[in-house]
Amino acid sequence: MNLDDLAGRIRAAHDSHTPLRIRGAGSKDFYGGMLAGEVLDVAEYRGIVAYEPTELYITARCGTPLADIEAELAEEGQMLAFEPPQFDGVGVDSAGATLGGCVAAGLAGPRRQQAGAVRDFMLGAKLIDGSGQVLDFGGQVMKNVAGYDVSRLLAGSLGTLGVLAEITLKVLPKPVAEQTLLFAMDEAEAVARLNEWGGQPLPISASFWHDGQLWLRLSGARAAVDKAVAQLGGSPAVNAAKHWISVREQTHPAFAASVLWRLALPSAAPSPGLDGLRAIEWGGGQRWYAGEAGDAVRGAAARLGGHAVLYRAPESLRCLEGPFAPLSPALLALHRRLKKSFDPRGILNPGRLYAEF
């Protein structure tokens, strides 16, 4: 499959008003709104186009498996610092996440609290818009403020603005040293301590609280990690690498719920007072709940200045509640105008982000 074929498929769908459902490995079919339209399989459009370790970037096609990218980076001691889930072997129909799906969904893993989100690492994208035009945004350099920053806008857009045919991401060196500490504490204390530590120059790269236990990962220079270990106390964790993979991949039992809500909250927010707390991540900024009461969850998150995503749930429930918190009428209108500017006939992943477009 080449770029022209891919663009041709979209052009044809545009001409015939055919909705398309863009699909890489399908590892995140569970995520977002309804899956509608003719499947546009982009998994075949794969391969690393350029990787320059000393320029700190990698460019790859959308169908490239994340596992391949991580392996290539690891050879040079580098990584995708936002630690995205690969969802390898999760679910029946999954072959491991692709780069395109990773960026389109905008999901980051445990290191998000230290390194930043997917969008923070976007340097450029080759986008095929809803009329089949190939557009180049951004580039391969770290700093580029020429034109609107469309490439970052694409992170988390769930394919509704175009197919992210080729993506350039900033990469970073792997930390020299890493160590994980364990603490026994309750929810309130975990949130308080995480925020207190967050205000100190400590090399905390991940945090995960579940069922009275807090896992804290320290990453950085050897000396900094050693000093933090001495300062923080706690007990060293065994099998820590495996633990963090289970958090990244959401195979940890904390995520096992038929209805799973993701709450993004200001990190210092107190408990939202909901039942079903499963886990706290990102220094308090990301909290997971099992349960079904949509209005109560959305309302609680909004009151604390955050929002709630119906992350995993049966499709019927996701359609009923909407996967993402509703937008204000003015913001929704702006979203529709933007959507239209990239996809005039609304053929790309309709309803995947919001039912309205």
Add this chain to the structure above:
Amino acid sequence: MTTPEPDFQTDRAALAGRLKMILPAHCLLVDDEDLRPYECDGLTAFRQLPLAVCLPESEAQVIDVLRTCHQLGVPVVARGAGTGLSGGAMPHAQGVVLSLARFNKILRVDRKARLAVVQPGVRNLAVSEAAAPFGLYYAPDPSSQIACTLGGNVAENSGGVHCLKYGLTVHNVLRIRVVSIEGEVFEIGSEAPDAPGYDLLALLIGSEGMLGVVTEVTVKLVPKPELAQVVMASFDDVARAGDAVADIIAAGIIPAGLEMMDKAATAAVEPFVKAGYDLRAAAILLCEADGTPEEVAEEIGRVTEVLRAAGARELRVSQSEAERLRFWAGRKAAFPAVGRITPDYYCMDGTIPRKRLAEMLSAIADMEHKYGLRCANVFHAGDGNLHPLIMYDAAKPGEWRWAEAFGAEILEMSVALGGSITGEHGVGIEKINQMCVQYKTPELEAFHRIKYAFDDKGLLNPGKAVPSLHRCAEYGRMHVHQGDLKFLELERF
């Protein structure tokens, strides 16, 4: 969206009459002598008097001004401290300047949540000063940080000497309040790690006042490192200094700052600042490590080793905070220092892949001969962002035109080397023609469609940041770039 730039015709008296109805007298300037200080920003070569300057004191007044201008079809140019270097805040001849200078309050510094909520007219450095008692600071530090404002930083996605490790404005802003040209208020972003819907924060940051007017900014504060130390290395050869930068990155080190200055720059700076730079060196590198004392010692050790192996002739490590600041003072004062040795200078802002540095510097040396003008180079080496300072004398007839052509050639070379025409200063009015070199018709059309989604009458900062296709057609006719005539599909004037 291929329509030419709209031709605005404003009835000045009617406009002034309407503005007087919504703003108190001390918030409105309409006389030419009062307007004069607003005719340009930091790019003084481009000047234009506006019809009026509004200095609102409340968001309600901002909304009123925008609604009025929307109704009357009058262009609006938002302005912070006016320190921008690309003419982004240059007024429109038929329009209003909307100054946010009086939005100068820090509304909240939240120690626990590590964030600050500030008005757009607050100076960059003031945020860090307010956060200092809590051991926190705001990371992006453009060299103009004592004067430039957060609103302007958001508009330009400003960087600074520490953005390799700590990111640009886009990485450090959590939320903004924005008023649309129609007077509608949007909260974009969140104090949570993300917000529902498209990442409009990423789109708005760096949009150069083209999409909305910012009335409030929430920024992330980060813990101040316990210690910072700088290694200063001199090199006999700029190419070798460039390679040393790549070697540091290849060793898995992301320094807090990694800057280069060439001989012309150190020669200009040293008599002015007395930073102790090696004046015999072809280039010097400044490499900063920060963190805990142990961490810094470890990193300085590794950096020193890499630099020595890369052929550094002399290495000095700052032995005190005073010495560290002195090493940086020269770099931060590079622009004013060059301003002392030449009547005028023109600062460029291209980015290039680091490995093309030597090629770029040798091309610039050739251009100095070609245009008969000198050029000093300071370089955010860590992230490939080059600031050549072209020296000229505006009083000499024609010299500005040569400087402008020199700059244009540098920018076009940046694109040819795989980089960008601007890393942190923005396109503004200055680099509007070079946008035609960096982007082709489909991307420019996409930018215009985005603009239209926010501002369908094209009233916010018209003529800046994104060129019309007709402008590009005209420019393409003058400059056939590498034999590739762009915008072939357009009629030529």
